[in-house]
Amino acid sequence: MGTAIKIPTAWDRFRGHVYRILRWPYITTGAMGYAFTFLLVALYLAQSPKFKSEMDLVLPGTGSSSNVSLNEVGQVVSQTSAPFGAGGFNPRVNYKEMLSSRGVLKRAAEKTNLPLAKFGEPKIKLTEQTSIISISITGTSSDQSQLKAWALYEALQDELDHLRADEVARRDASIKNVLAEYRERTNFARGEIVDFQQRALLVSKDQMDQLISTVAQINEKQLYVQSELVELEDYIQQLSLDLQVSPRLAGKALMLQSDPEFRGYIAELSQATTQLSEFRSRWGNKHPKVIAETGRVNVAKASLIQRGGELSGVEATNLFTTLHLDNNPKRAQLFADLIDSFARKQGKVSELQDLKRSHLHLTDQLKVYAREVAELDRLQKEFDLAEAVYTSAAARLEANKADVFASYPVVQMLTTPSFPIQQTSPNPLIAIAAGLFGVFFITFGLIVLWQRKALIQLLLKRD
Structure with missing residues (x-):
């Protein structure tokens, strides 16, 4: 019998191709690497264009x-x-x-x-x-x-x-x-x-300052009035010694001098006394005219004493009849000064008493203010804080x-953001450079793998 001829099937042909390809692995690996590189470059170039805007x-x-x-x-x-x-x-x-x-x-x-x-x-x-x-x-x-x-x-x-x-x-x-x-x-x-001000005498610290100022002014005024009072007392005392009359009697004398009826009796007495002296120089005391004028003088004296007693008492009347103020105007002026000084002295005494009472009252009020201003100051500091x-x-x-x-x-x-004119991606130059770089490295790697035995032997010989 003759041998039968086997016709290769499609599977046999595929296996044969694979076997032949596996016999050349470097070529296969290189081809796959090149294809992958070209694929990446193609995908990169196939991307939609991109433009980059920059700002700072x-x-x-x-x-x-x-x-x-x-x-x-x-x-x-x-x-x-x-x-x-x-x-x-x-x-x-x-x-x-x-x-x-x-x-x-x-x-x-x-x-x-x-x-x-x-x-x-x-x-x-x-x-x-x-x-x-x-x-x-x-x-x-x-x-x-x-x-x-x-x-x-x-x-x-x-x-x-x-x-x-x-x-x-x-x-x-x-x-x-x-x-x-x-x-x-x-x-x-x-x-x-506010509550403190409603129940206290002190409303503000200005009242305390004003009260202290007032007390100081009163003290100063007291010293001034006291000095004036001492000056008036010395003047009155010296003037009374010089005139030999007290201010009270001088006042009564001036009061009598200012009374018209009393002055009329003085004039009548003076005229009768002058006439009596003239008659006595001519005739004796038993002469009818002398007796008549003597009676006139006695009547004038009695009227004068009676009027003076009605006004100021017998002491002032006798004093006025011996002073003869009408005949001595300067002495009358000194009487007036004495009376005026005495009156001013009494006024200063009253003023000094009023000042002392005011000072005592304000001093008591100042003590109250001193307590209240301390409390007000404490409250004010708390409020200010x-x-x-x-x-x-x-x-x-x-x-x-x-x-x-x-x-x-x-x-x-x-x-500001820039307006790009050229696209930044994909860049053909970058794609070409990347492709060439990938091909170079793949090729270099394959050559090294292909000649690795020779390279190893060369390195061993050097060692």
Whole structure:
């Protein structure tokens, strides 16, 4: 019998091809590596074009300080440290994390009407020894990349505004609670002062000062009146010795001198006495005219004594008849001065007594004021302290409201988002360079594997 000829099937042919390929593994591996490299390059070049927009932000904060002085209350000092102070945090790092945070990216995506997944994440670079933040973000077109950069910047500003407002609100809430307590304490201290003023004689410390001034003036006035009184007493005493008459008698004498009826009797007595002397020089005592004039003189004397007794007593009448004030005007003036000085002395005595009574009364009142002013001063100090604390706290609250950049420094646009002209990805030059680089390394690796025995022997011979 002849041998049957076996016809190879399709499976046999496939196995034969695989066997032949496995006989050349380096060629197979190289072909697969080249194909994979070309595939990666093709996929890279097949990507949709991307455009990159760049911008720079800067934090110009250098710290600030303000000092507010409130008259008779106190001072309020508001100080903001520089954000880049030694030992402090660097706000650029915080802002970098904020730019990459989900909240900022979501807000920026909403501004561009893009889903958060398609908006992408920006690339952020912090330049050393500066306060600059460099940001770049890509888009499918030049307009979109620039729009996304602007949206990212606005989203950062919105987030900062929200954080600052939240900080101020929380700080205000805590301070307002404290202010309410301070206000209650201030009102209580003010009420204590009002209650004390209603039940006390003293309303303000000015009354105490005025009373002390009044007492001092009264003391000074007493010394002045006493000196005047001593001067008047010496003058009256010396004048009484010179005139040989007391002020009381001098006054009565002047009163008699001013009486018309008494003066008429004086004139009648003087005229009768003169006529009697003339008649006696001519005739004897028994002469009828002498007897008549003697009777006239006696009647005038009796009338004079009677009138003087009615006015001031017999002592003053006898004194006036011997003084003859009408014939001595200067002596009459001295009488008048004596009476005037005595009257002024009595006035000074009364004035001194009134001053002493006033001084005693004001001294007693001053003792009461001294006790009350101490209590009023204590209440006033408590009120001033409460008011100062309340006012300072309120001023600090307002100062903190004005300083909104203390925790989150202001950030400014240093360079506006750029408008890219050329696409940044995919880049043909990068694709070609990557492909050539991949082919070179695959080829180099295959050669090393193919000639590994020869290379190993060469290395062993060198050793």
